[in-house]
Amino acid sequence: MIAAAIPAVEAGAETGRPNFVIILTDDAGYSDPGCYGGEMSTPNIDALAAGGIRFAKFYTNARCSPTRASLMTGMYPHRVGVGDLCMRHNETPFPGYKRAMSKDVVTLPEALRAAGYHTLMSGKWHLGGRFDDDADRRPLARGFDRHFGKLGGGNTQFEPSLFRLDGAPYTRGPEEYGDDFYTTRAITDYAVRFLRQAREQDRRPFFLYVAYTAPHKPYQVPEADLRRHQGLYEGGVWEPVRAARTRRLRSQGLIDRRWRHTPLTSEQRARFDRRGWAIDEMRRVAAMTAVVDEGVGRIVDALRELGELERTLIVYLSDNGPDGFHSFVGATPLTGAKNRLTEGGIATHGIFHWPGGIRKPGRIERRPGHVIDLMPTLLELAGARVEGGQRLDGRSLVPVLEGRRWRGHETLFWELYSQQAMIRKGRWKYLADADGTARLYDLRADPAETVDLAARNPRRMRDLAASYQRWADANNVMPPGVVERWHRERKQKAK
């Protein structure tokens, strides 16, 4: 275990350091919020954007656990054993695919707690600890003082018995909520409660991590909330909505005026002719998103009431791209969905709000940020450091917040449990599938990845492939198919 440095901060001292609130949604679409071109009702999220910074593109790792691992460590997920979704720890012999977050790294909440912060979490963990022999991988064992939420992935949105409170099963659901338990609202309730309780305790700064399970499947939302979105999408769900989102993204200045959204294939058109279910599904996503927005509003109100809003950095993003039908609309104007390394799977909205710290609010940042950047950003602002040679992959975004020159990322890398490999270097995106075929896109001219330039650029392809391979070799990343084959063979043995 590497020790986090402990600055000389006495408990209870007023330090003037900012508080942090990270709000992570689950499977939201890039252009779902109103401030990213969406038709969904998100006044509170839009207000954060208006008073803060919007990243034209903020990158994640295409699926729940890998993104959450990067958020908690500032590292690529394979370096901490989370190249795959988290199930049971040490499930495979591959260090990059242990299926639970390594205990040998200092997490963001561990480093902030050592620096004198309250560390509070409400929501979904999904980094291991679902089983009792795995309890040392749960939030309270990985740096959080408080936790209300679920240890695993997606599930029904109405079931309190799946939750835990401060390390024990949460049994007060029926007593607290009667028949009205709804995951998103309960996560907000406890987030606000934890904030107030921390402030009642002392004046130390806080880090609050709110990990909503919306708008992840199943698309469940209370009937009263669904009714509020009755008229939405009556005029059609796909082309009209996509066209309107693209128009608004252009007029908001988030995308280049020349960009077009990806055309639907004839097969997609045929599927979307079944309009009834598609309208229902999108309405449900919109209603779930509106309840998230209500939660954002309640958290902002609580910060304001506590007198903390000015000195709190709020970050709002999704853990990966949208899923299923939602992706065709939600990812507009990008291509693809959750679980793919096309931009629609890995690019999300990224909003930073901090009245006391962000210069020139209302700005758009065009260089992409990445979820690995959050830990170095927060550590810098907290004056906290991780000692012992733990090299973070992310770069601090503090220069962006302060309106100073920011180097940005020269290269970014992705690997999605051996099915796809990707490198982004400047404007170029190299994307390889498990069968070895690789494509090349110019993201500046063709953000929707419609024109494969690989055949015309053999030397660039070789360079990018070599660059990817060097990263893979140094970061526990396996060649395509190896991890899948191991799982397949183990399943056969078990039969």
Ligand SMILES: [Ca+2]
């Ligand atoms: Ca997700």
